[in-house]
Amino acid sequence: MAGTGKTLYLSYDGLTDPLGQSQVLPYIIGLNEKGYNYHIVSFEKPANTDKIQGIREELNRHKIQWTPLSYTSKPPVLSTLYDIYRLRKTVLRIIGDEPSKYILHCRSYITSLIGLSMKRKYGSKFIFDMRGFWADERIDGNIWSLGNPVFRLIYRYFKSKEKKFFTSSDYTISLTHAGKSEIYKLLHTETEEVSPIQVIPCCVDNDLFDYNKLTPNDVAQTREQLNIAADTFVLGYVGSIGTWYMLPEMVTFFKQLLKVRQNAVFLFISKENPSAIYGEFERQEIDTSHVRITGSARSEMPRHIAVFDWSIFFIKPVFSKQASSPTKQGEIMSMGKPIVCNSNVGDTEQIIKKYDAGIVTESFEASDFEKIAHQMLNYEISPGKIRQGSIEFYNLGAGIDSYNEVYTYIRAC
Numbered sequence: 001m002a003g004t005g006k007t008l009y010l011s012y013d014g015l016t017d018p019l020g021q022s023q024v025l026p027y028i029i030g031l032n033e034k035g036y037n038y039h040i041v042s043f044e045k046p047a048n049t050d051k052i053q054g055i056r057e058e059l060n061r062h063k064i065q066w067t068p069l070s071y072t073s074k075p076p077v078l079s080t081l082y083d084i085y086r087l088r089k090t091v092l093r094i095i096g097d098e099p100s101k102y103i104l105h106c107r108s109y110i111t112s113l114i115g116l117s118m119k120r121k122y123g124s125k126f127i128f129d130m131r132g133f134w135a136d137e138r139i140d141g142n143i144w145s146l147g148n149p150v151f152r153l154i155y156r157y158f159k160s161k162e163k164k165f166f167t168s169s170d171y172t173i174s175l176t177h178a179g180k181s182e183i184y185k186l187l188h189t190e191t192e193e194v195s196p197i198q199v200i201p202c203c204v205d206n207d208l209f210d211y212n213k214l215t216p217n218d219v220a221q222t223r224e225q226l227n228i229a230a231d232t233f234v235l236g237y238v239g240s241i242g243t244w245y246m247l248p249e250m251v252t253f254f255k256q257l258l259k260v261r262q263n264a265v266f267l268f269i270s271k272e273n274p275s276a277i278y279g280e281f282e283r284q285e286i287d288t289s290h291v292r293i294t295g296s297a298r299s300e301m302p303r304h305i306a307v308f309d310w311s312i313f314f315i316k317p318v319f320s321k322q323a324s325s326p327t328k329q330g331e332i333m334s335m336g337k338p339i340v341c342n343s344n345v346g347d348t349e350q351i352i353k354k355y356d357a358g359i360v361t362e363s364f365e366a367s368d369f370e371k372i373a374h375q376m377l378n379y380e381i382s383p384g385k386i387r388q389g390s391i392e393f394y395n396l397g398a399g400i401d402s403y404n405e406v407y408t409y410i411r412a413c
Contacts, residue, residue: 007031007103007407008094009040010087010111014071015055016048021298022327023202024107025055029062030400036407038064041090043071043083067094077150080110088114099124103170103410109134109158112165119168125410128169128195132179135159136320141243163187169195170413171406175202176346179323198406201325201347203399206391208299209334211383214306222303226267226292233261236308236337238269238301238328241276244321246314246342249364251280253312253340254290256369260377264290269304271295305335310376314364317344324348330394333357336383340372355389356382 009028014020020042028038040059044052052068059066069086072079091114095102099122106115108131119126135158138144144151166172166183172195174180180197187194220230228234235254241247254266268277274293281288296304305311311332315321324346332339333351339358343349349360359372359379 006037006039006098006101007105008091009038009105009107010091010114011040011042011107012071012083012110013042013107014044014048015040015042015066015068016044016051018298019327021055022205025058026203026205026396027400027403028064029058030396031403031407032062032064034400034404039094040064040066041087041094042066042068043087044068045071077154084110084113087111088117091118095122095124103127103407105129107131109162109165112169113161116161116164116168119170125413126169127171127173127406127410128165129173130165130179130323131175132323133162133182133320135162136318140316140318140320143243166195167193170410171195172197173403173406174199174323175325176323177350178346182319182322196409198402200399200402201394202327202330203396204327204330204334204390204394205396206334206387206394209302209305209331209390211302211306211336211387214303218303219306222307226294226307228265228267228292228307229263231263233264234267234307234309235264236267236269236305236311237313238305238311238332239313241268241270241272244315244324246316246364247276247280248284249314250312251284251286252364252366253314253369253372255284255286256366257373257376258286258290259370260373265292266290267292267294267304267307269294269296269301301331302335305332305337308332308335308337310340310358311337312340314342314361315345315348317342321345330390333386333390334394336387338379338381338386340376351389351393355386355393356380357386357389 011024015024032038056066067090072083099118103125104115104118105127106112107129112128115126118124135155139146139155144155146152166187174197177199180199223230235257257264277291277293278288281291313326313328329348339352341348341352342361352358352360359375361368361372
């Protein structure tokens with residue numbers, strides 16, 4: 001069934017951010033091709049101004065409207081209130097005198113304040129695309145402190161709004177089944193008070209992340225560019241470090257791996273400042289000759305992941321991460337690479353075990369890390385099965401179809 005009506009997509013993340021390019025644009029372009037009429041409003045960081053024209057040209061090719069607003073970062077709190085004010089004005093201008101004809105698809109909590117308000121005042125449809133337990137993430141990530149009365153008040157405000165998002169939206173999107181279960185626990189019900197919930201993980205472009213499109217010579221050339229010998233074992237990490245990702249514990253794991261693989265290299269595909277990575281290796285008295293760090297354009301990510309023998313990510317196992325779907329997991333699996341990761345993060349453990357896609361650790365003790373390093377020696381890696389797991393669970397086409405089901409349901413109401 002082709003889409004009808006108008007969809008206003010609101011995102012506090014920018015389309016020029018890596019997340020916007022991997023987790024917003026592909027869905028919207030796919031749904032646009034199914035007939036949905038989109039207008040996007042997003043907040044773009046000043047540092048990404050040079051990318052705006054390229055994004056606009058791509059959206060113009062698909063006849064998708066876009067209103068980029070500048071993201072305000074200072075002063076804390078007041079800057080966010082200012083952005084909310086500007087977003088509200090922009091939304092009112094766009095919907096004009098036809099608010100009931102719009103679906104407001106709101107990514108995360110800040111934009112959902114507008115979605116909830118528009119639904120209550122003007123009858124607009126409202127999708128709460130939660131992405132995670134945002135207020136709890138601010139606490140778990142030490143971004144807000146409950147010891148600060150201002151942040152304590154803001155946290156309580158958003159937790160009260162969170163319940164209204166769950167109960168008043170026309171549909172809720174959760175990244176994980178674990179997150180969906182937590183929503184029911186929070187509201188003490190499984191049927192009556194909660195809006196319908198669809199689980200749609202952070203999906204992957206399996207056509208881009210496909211090891212079958214790379215030759216052994218491609219991989220050899222990339223190794224040479226990174227100064228990694230052909231017989232060197234490579235443990236790889238993708239993405240940012242800090243806040244959620246446990247760099248010290250991952251380096252400790254690598255230290256134990258070196259006992260088993262003396263020539264191993266830890267390759268970081270990251271645009272973070274290398275000093276934090278080198279500093280952690282020095283703190284743990286590991287020779288930094290075992291480290292490689294390189295940035296990567298999205299189009300080049302498959303070539304870099306193809307160099308990995310194994311990948312790793314450790315994420316803080318806190319409450320808010322029950323709703324987390326690491327984008328990197330699907331991309332790495334799509335490249336047929338096994339993963340070492342920790343338990344109690346969204347659906348990560350269940351997916352790894354279901355598709356024999358690696359090893360899950362229950363603790364961060366060095367002795368357990370050493371055991372896993374030995375297990376890796378005899379682990380039967382099946383790149384085809386790992387990739388198939390990504391295709392089954394993280395497929396972008398399936399994600400677009402799931403969103404289409406949500407829109408179809410709302411249009412029919």
